[in-house]
Amino acid sequence: MENRRENGAGTDGSARLGVLIPAYEPGRGLSGLVRRLSEAGLPVVVVNDGSSAAAEPVFQELGAAVVLRHKKNRGKGRALKTGIAYMAAQGFEGVVTADADGQHSPEDILRVAEALSASATQLVLGTRDVSRMPPRSKTGNGLTRVLFRLLYGVRLRDTQTGLRGIPLTERSLPGLLELPGEGYEYEMEMLAQSAALFPAGVEAVEIQTIYSEDSDAVSHFRPFRDGMRIYAVLFRRFPRFLLSSLLAFLVDYLAFNLLYYLVLGRSVPAAVLARVISGTVNYNVNRHMVFGGAYHLGGYLKILLPILLADCGLIYLLVDCLGLPAFLIKPLVDGGLYAVSFVSQNRMAQGERRRPDVLSGRPRQC
Structure with a gap:
């Protein structure tokens, strides 16, 4: 948690970075995550993706974070696009996306931010240990890894990670906002189009594999419907x-x-x-x-x-x-x-x- 940044900018003049968290019906743990990131000097933008009134107290506890709102639930992909567009307009040169379900620790988010700051044109993936995932997640992630390598010739250890360092450049920004996909498939589209969006490549940063009862309760991933949309991206041609x-x-x-x-x-x-x-x-x-x-x-x-x-x-x-x-x-x-x-x-x-x-x-x- 060292290497504090003010307003997301490195003291050495490195790119201005911030954290983007799409949130739909988040749990109480979100406020603690935002507080620790803010204390470390990283600006945080949270997109309330049409959560119910019952979740409003969670958003009111987010302190210095900027909260953007969708009137109705539009999906994780749309929430990411909303946040990316806002942060680009505010002058951010890179964003670190993290999930609101407790699967990403503040330390890992900061490590991905450090990697993005060191190479501001690469896509950075926070890579988990797939062998430590629950059986359902392990099977889905394993299948998409195999298909992605087979169809795209690229070996990635974790194709479904939501912890990513995304550079916002003149080349990548228009593509990120125009990529198809309103739900979880948007993240797979980003990988499928990464060669065009991020010509400097993709870097993997090892992170913790965190699964708990709280994160399972908050997660809104629907294995069949969302999974089919992800596979449709892989086989779109x-x-x-x-x-x-x-x-x-x-x-x-x-x-x-x-x-x-x-x-x-x-x-x-x-x-x-x-x-x-x-x-x-x-x-x-x-x-x-x-x-x-x-x-x-x-x-x-x-x-x-x-x-x-x-x-x-x-x-x-x-x-x-x-x-x-x-x-x-x-x-x-x-x-x-x-x-x-x-x-x-x-x-x-x-x-x-x-x-x-x-x-x-x-x-x-x-």
Whole structure:
């Protein structure tokens, strides 16, 4: 709790920082957290996200904290956007977001603030020990970590932490305010778009893993509904990719059968020519309708060529060597390669938005 700051500004002229806490029906512990942060010299902004009148005494006990209010509950994502917009307008150059449910200690909040102050353009994640979480939280966090690494090629130890140090720069601020998501999915959107928002990367700071009966009672996370929204962020490109792939498959399947049965009579040349035709269609649709401008031909070809080799090898083995019917084997082989293609192209599209090692996720002790 040392290293006191006045008005959130470091004595060495470092960035002006503050703490942002979205709160919906908070418990009594919120006032103690705010008091200790204020005593440490960190300004605190609390967003009352449409809490009932029964919670009003808690907000009245927050002392020097600025309290912003939503007339009705609009979700954690909207509360974060409201707070970020306010703090940016007040001249803050970075915010540390913390939860109101008692899961973040003042010491850990200050450590994340120190890390953000030391590198004012990186996103800082307060990373918990997932092995010490309750079973429900451990399972959900573990699944999102695996999916995030698979789809984005980034290893993060804690994808659901609410303790984050967020730089407010000319590059990041507009994106933070425009990110989709009004609820808990907003935080996953921030990670999914972090390469574009925070080109300096992501840093991990180890924090305590705090779960108590009080924090469980205050938490408003709904595992099924909120969880589905989080997974929808991870797979947001999948529906359009599915349509693009179905179109490419139809083109490929038609071209293959025409070339194999009517022109060439040989499976491998027919598969190669059909894949070139369908790949041209697939690339253009993916670039303009699925992944956007960061998607480019060089990366696509690096993915297409290994898949083409695998496709031809399996077709040759199953059709030419084993004599199985080509019209049946072709869709089975393509279906098996579909998931590999989606994961590879999604990771490639994200990778083109960042330089190497931007999202390191390296743990740091402050």
